[in-house]
Structures are given as C-alpha cells and as structure tokens.
Amino acid sequence: MRMWLPFLLTMFLPAQDAFLVKPYLQLGDAPRLAAMERVELMWHTADQDDAWTVEVRGPRGWILQPGPTFRRLAAPPLPVHRIYRTILRNLRPGASVPYRVKLNGSAVFEAEAQTRKPGNHRMIVFGDAADGSAPQAAIAKAVAAARPDAVFITGDLVYSRGRAAEYRARFFPVYNSEEVPLLRRVPILGVPGNHDLPFGKWADASAYFAYWSLPLNGPALKAGEANAAPVTTGVHDAVVAASGPAFPRMASYSFDYGKIHWTVLDSNLYTDWESPAMKAWLEADLRAAKGAAWRIVALHHPLFQSARSHFDDQWMRTISPTLEKYGVDLVFAGHVHNYQRTAPLRFKPTKVGPRGKAVAGEFTVDEAFDGKAITRAKGIIHIVTGAGGAELYDPWQTDVKASWQPWTRAFISDKHSFTVLDVETKQLKLRQLDAEGRELDSITLTKALGR
Ligand SMILES: [Fe+2]
Known part of the structure; x- marks a missing residue:
C-alpha cells in the first residue's frame, strides 16, 4: 500500500496543491516603463524537481516564457522550499495579459496580469x-x-517579525485567494518597516528580500555596510542566500x-x-x-x-x-x-x-x-x-x-x-x-x- 501512496496523492490532490504559495506578480527589476513591458511572476513549491513552465497568451496563441529559475530558502521553521520566478516579457503597457503556469505539461494556474499603465x-x-x-x-x-x-x-508588511513562516500564514493567502485575487493580478510593491527587519532571534526574518522582487536601483549597499539592514552571520545566512542581489539593496x-x-x-x-x-x-x-x-x-x-x-x-x-x-x-x-x-x-x-x-x-x-x-x-x-x-x-x-x-x-x-x-x-x-x-x-x- 505504501508504495501506492505517492501515485494516489498525484491522482486525487487538486493541482493547485502543487503550490506552497500560489503565483504572484512583482514589478521586478524594471524601474522604468518600457515600450514592451515585463512583469515578474513568482511562486513557492516544495523542494522537489518538477517541470514548471509559464506561458503568456499573445495574439496568435500561448507563448512560452524563458525559465523559470529558482532559489531555495532553508530557514526554519518552514521546511526547505523553492522560490520560483520567471519574467513575463514583451507585454503591451496597460494590458491585462492572460498567463498560465504548467506543471509537468498540465496547466495548474491561470490568471490575468495587469501590466504597468x-x-x-x-x-x-x-x-x-x-x-x-x-x-x-x-x-x-x-x-x-x-x-x-x-x-x-x-x-510593516508582515507581523510580527516579517518572517517567512508569517508570510506563508498571513500574507500570501490573504492577498492572493480566489476571493481576493490581488497578487496574481496586479503588482504589489512595498518598503520594509520596523517589523520587517533581520531580527536576531529568527532565521527566517527579513523574508522581504527573498520573497519580493522590486527594482535594484537603490543605493548600492553591501551586506555589513553602514545603512544596510544588519543581518547576523550564522542566523540569517539562508535568507541572505535566497535573496541573491536583492539583499541588502532592495530596501x-x-x-x-x-x-x-x-x-x-x-x-x-x-x-x-x-x-x-x-x-x-x-x-x-x-x-x-x-x-x-x-x-x-x-x-x-x-x-x-x-x-x-x-x-x-x-x-x-x-x-x-x-x-x-x-x-x-x-x-x-x-x-x-x-x-x-x-x-x-x-x-x-x-x-x-x-x-x-x-x-x-x-x-x-x-x-x-x-x-x-x-x-x-x-x-x-x-x-x-x-x-x-x-x-x-x-x-x-x-x-x-x-x-x-x-x-x-x-x-x-x-x-x-x-x-x-x-x-x-x-x-x-x-x-x-x-x-x-x-x-x-x-x-x-x-x-x-x-x-
Ligand atoms: Fe512600524
């Protein structure tokens, strides 16, 4: 029976359960409006190899987008998970663009992205x-x-400590549900408050830098420098690693x-x-x-x-x-x-x-x-x-x-x-x-x- 369990789960679990966090839009590193706009799409999954693809509907059908890529976040108490991202490209400014996410060839998520007007x-x-x-x-x-x-x-994006576990419980489900389809439809931007800091007690604090994707045109700060969010080595390493170039610059x-x-x-x-x-x-x-x-x-x-x-x-x-x-x-x-x-x-x-x-x-x-x-x-x-x-x-x-x-x-x-x-x-x-x-x-x- 045990060997059948994974198969049975695949059969009967709704496809959306493939997501730990459903797809959400971010402006990405695109500070200025372009003639052909882009928007970043991110989602979180368990740490397992699956074939993810993203398509955007153009005038002549679905267009495969490059990628996606992912980074792992290994900061307890959440199990290690993947933060996927891809850029939806060549979009008309001010359009509502249908997109879909496919898992192993099957569409598991579909929405429309509002591009910058x-x-x-x-x-x-x-x-x-x-x-x-x-x-x-x-x-x-x-x-x-x-x-x-x-x-x-x-x-003060997420209380009480801007932690990855708190994002999972209090942020993504509230702003990205069937009833409140905000994050899947429009980009949400933000700035860290005093509750979004790298608090020393929590390995998963400052998840802002790993979970958001915003322009990287701020002051060119490096970790440990004056004016940068003060992370603690040995505590926040996983969040810093999962943040890539966003830490500490994206503040x-x-x-x-x-x-x-x-x-x-x-x-x-x-x-x-x-x-x-x-x-x-x-x-x-x-x-x-x-x-x-x-x-x-x-x-x-x-x-x-x-x-x-x-x-x-x-x-x-x-x-x-x-x-x-x-x-x-x-x-x-x-x-x-x-x-x-x-x-x-x-x-x-x-x-x-x-x-x-x-x-x-x-x-x-x-x-x-x-x-x-x-x-x-x-x-x-x-x-x-x-x-x-x-x-x-x-x-x-x-x-x-x-x-x-x-x-x-x-x-x-x-x-x-x-x-x-x-x-x-x-x-x-x-x-x-x-x-x-x-x-x-x-x-x-x-x-x-x-x-
Ligand atoms: Fe505050």
Whole structure:
C-alpha cells in the first residue's frame, strides 16, 4: 500500500496543491516603463524537481516564457522550499495579459496580469497590514473590490517579525485567494518597516528580500555596510542566500508608474539619509525625475504626524528640504496605525537631536489649500496610511482636534482604511476608504500645464 501512496496523492490532490504559495506578480527589476513591458511572476513549491513552465497568451496563441529559475530558502521553521520566478516579457503597457503556469505539461494556474499603465491609473496604498486579523482580511477584500492597477504597502508588511513562516500564514493567502485575487493580478510593491527587519532571534526574518522582487536601483549597499539592514552571520545566512542581489539593496529603490515617479526609502534607524552616500542617491534620484508629472516619496516612518503613539519617531523630517527642493508632491508613510493628512508643508530643521528623536524646526503651512476649491498645493502633503490591518492607535484623537498638530487636516483612527489614488497627468485625486468602501476623506491636487 505504501508504495501506492505517492501515485494516489498525484491522482486525487487538486493541482493547485502543487503550490506552497500560489503565483504572484512583482514589478521586478524594471524601474522604468518600457515600450514592451515585463512583469515578474513568482511562486513557492516544495523542494522537489518538477517541470514548471509559464506561458503568456499573445495574439496568435500561448507563448512560452524563458525559465523559470529558482532559489531555495532553508530557514526554519518552514521546511526547505523553492522560490520560483520567471519574467513575463514583451507585454503591451496597460494590458491585462492572460498567463498560465504548467506543471509537468498540465496547466495548474491561470490568471490575468495587469501590466504597468503609461497614463491614467489607480494606485492603492496602505500599511501596517498582515497581522492575520479580521480587519486585515476586510481591508484586503475592499482593496481588491476597488480594482487597483497596482498596490503599495508602506511597511510593516508582515507581523510580527516579517518572517517567512508569517508570510506563508498571513500574507500570501490573504492577498492572493480566489476571493481576493490581488497578487496574481496586479503588482504589489512595498518598503520594509520596523517589523520587517533581520531580527536576531529568527532565521527566517527579513523574508522581504527573498520573497519580493522590486527594482535594484537603490543605493548600492553591501551586506555589513553602514545603512544596510544588519543581518547576523550564522542566523540569517539562508535568507541572505535566497535573496541573491536583492539583499541588502532592495530596501530602497525608485520606480515610475504612469506619470508618477515614486522614490521608496528604507527609514529604519540603521539607515542614515543624512550620510553623504545616501543623500547623494536621494538627490540624484529626484533630480532625474524632473520630467515626471508627479513625485511621490514612500517610506515607513512618517516625517510629520499627530498621534501620541510613536510621536518621537519623526526622525525622517531632516529630508524634507531635499524633497521640497525637487518638487515632491506627496509623502506616504505608515508606522502609525491610523490615517492622517497634513496641509501642504515646508519645513526647515533647526534642532536635529539624536537619531530616533523628533526633529524640531520651522514650518511654513499652506493654509489656503483645501483640496476642494483650492487644489494647487504650496508644499508637500504628508499622508499616514497605516490603518491597513493592525490594531489602531489612539482612536480617541479622531474626535479631539485639540490633540492634533496645527498642520494636521485629517485624523481618522476609529476605522481601518486604505488610500485610493486616481492619477491623471494634471490631476490627482486621493480618497481614504474604509473596509466597506465608504469615503472617509478626499482631496484633489492639480497642477499647472508644463510643470
Ligand atoms: Fe512600524
């Protein structure tokens, strides 16, 4: 009987059980929109040899894609597994492209991939997300229902320690199910938060670097260097090996979507954006984005926020003058588990304390902007959108305006929520929605022609 068991399993197990993690899309190392787009497809399997192939449907039928390749992740407590990847190539920008994954010649997975759009599009942003809670699942469902073209998660991607085992339980099944078909349909981008670090106790922490595939155009950091995520030799070797060139470089990067340039910064304390190399990269990246209609910076730790929780964690304020110099329009952050929006701000630091402490300075606040009748902003609007699943912070402040900083214009902490960004060349509409799709806040930003 025993010898028949593998055969019987093959006969009766549904084909999708071939996956430990079902196929999911990543932008890959493709920061700029190309005439022929590409998108990366990844999936996880047990550590066994099978014949995997991937096809994309073209005008004259299915087209076999090169690869796939795989790396092993051998970091307990999960059994050794394979992270497969292949690049879907020569895709039309802005198309919904059918693709299928075959195992030993039989199609076992099929979906459509939304390629990057050159113009108008919908981006959804939220943070502090995968904690395995009911609110996380409710927000995931609402995000899928809002039909984004891409999703950005502003850090604290997976609780409580960004571990591979936690991704398996709390991230992939929630954002990539039949009911919530997000990851298989649109690329999800993100940035590591303070819960995504290489914690010394866990061999499978920092799975971000192994499981995500994002542009490798950030500062050219090497393991062990200042500003790089500090892994421990003998603990994190397996994750580092499975990450290939992504570790430690993928912590910061930039990409274009439509007419927006996104600059994504690792704001964890080990990264000092005032150090010459990091600052030079940031300046060069923003300078090169002069032609973009809109410039967005995304990071985990907000520069400006009003919640009592994490109030001291506003150390990234020091980069504000650089962002202002290059015309950044919006900054998205998480870390603080609620929604907050500032007036358009300019900030001159006057007292920079030790890293990890708030930075004092002088504010210039655009009091006229209201996002309704007056939609041209003089300064940067800072959005905290950290209400994507984890327990909310300081809900009492929602109704106590006196507890907000003078430049805070919206503060909603009694509901989980996410940000919908509808982008056009000259207009950008931002709406904050709750898990039922109800609008909690909205602003419109416009730009003069030729800027
Ligand atoms: Fe955080």
